[in-house]
Amino acid sequence: MKNARKAPQDPTAGQAAGTPAPAPRVTAAREEERGTRNRVVRSILDHGPSTAAELALRLQLTQAAVRRHLDTLVAEGVVEPREKRVYGARTRGRPAKAFALTDCGRDAFDQAYDKLAEDALRWIARCAGGGEQGEAAVAAFARARMAAQAEGYREALEAAAPDKRTEALAEALTADGYAATARSAPVGEQLCQHHCPVAHVAEQFPQLCEAETEVFSRLLGTHVQRLATIAHGDGVCTTFVPRSKPRRITKTTTASASTAGRNPA
Known part of the structure; x- marks a missing residue:
């Protein structure tokens, strides 16, 4: 008699009722998404304002994937779209948008x-x-x-x-x-x-x-x-x-020789 096929084990078996099952695949996917967005931001930092096509070529991603990450970064205030500068004769069609880092985006990197x-x-x-x-x-x-x-x-x-x-x-x-x-x-x-x-x-x-x-x-x-x-x-x-009777607030434009509040040694 052939052995009956073993049913796949339920990953939630043994969990207490009401406890959500872990979602390692979802977590890993989110981490991967975040890592790719960081690569997009870093590429803009290194190369300056870039179009979705330039980023896709540079990072070996599809333009659709790059645009999806750019939409998220724009919503978060990390990058902003600008009209790409055209040198020489302008071609027909709407000019591509270049994406540049905002001040908020730059603050995520080391500053001096x-x-x-x-x-x-x-x-x-x-x-x-x-x-x-x-x-x-x-x-x-x-x-x-x-x-x-x-x-x-x-x-x-x-x-x-x-x-x-x-x-x-x-x-x-x-x-x-x-x-x-x-x-x-x-x-x-x-x-x-x-x-x-x-x-x-x-x-x-x-x-x-x-x-x-x-x-x-x-x-x-x-x-x-x-x-x-x-x-x-x-x-x-x-x-x-x-706690004492407060005096009138005085101007602060004059220098004082007081050492009150000096840091304790």
Whole structure:
């Protein structure tokens, strides 16, 4: 008697009721799709604005596949279509669209902004004579930068009640990318910045943190103390704001010799 053919095993057998079955093939397909899109983006970065036909030839893909990936990348804001430049006599028909990286698309690749900022500050220090004079020049730049930035926060703080100014400052900082929050603390409040866009540069130039602390003090109308900074290796930039009768918010355009808020050694 011939053996009966064994039925294929159900991959969901033994799973608890209500538990979705794993989908390794679906996951692998998505990873492959993502990898191909990354190749498309990298090709545009390396070769400049490209048409779907050029990308298909370069990546050994069909134009239909390339267009599908381009549609997704356009929807995500990574690339944008532009009219391809034509040199010489224009041929009949609608010109092909070339796809270029957006600023968002370029941000996905390594940038040298931190290195540029560090080089610029070192140049300022060197041109000022180095040593204490150089440090003072960097500090003056940091204060001027923060004073200009603070002007955008002033209106929000002046409109807030005195006991809501720290919260208003946190909201203004968050809008500038600092992911800031304000929370109650014994005899005061803590202003926490969970992200610092200039952390790598501030590591080399603590004057940036010092100028920021001085501006916080002026905006909040009270002496504040910097307890921790991301640039110093802490997880969060934390500033203590004591509970006291707030003074009138003052202008931030004048330089100050105060060292309040200097990073702890």
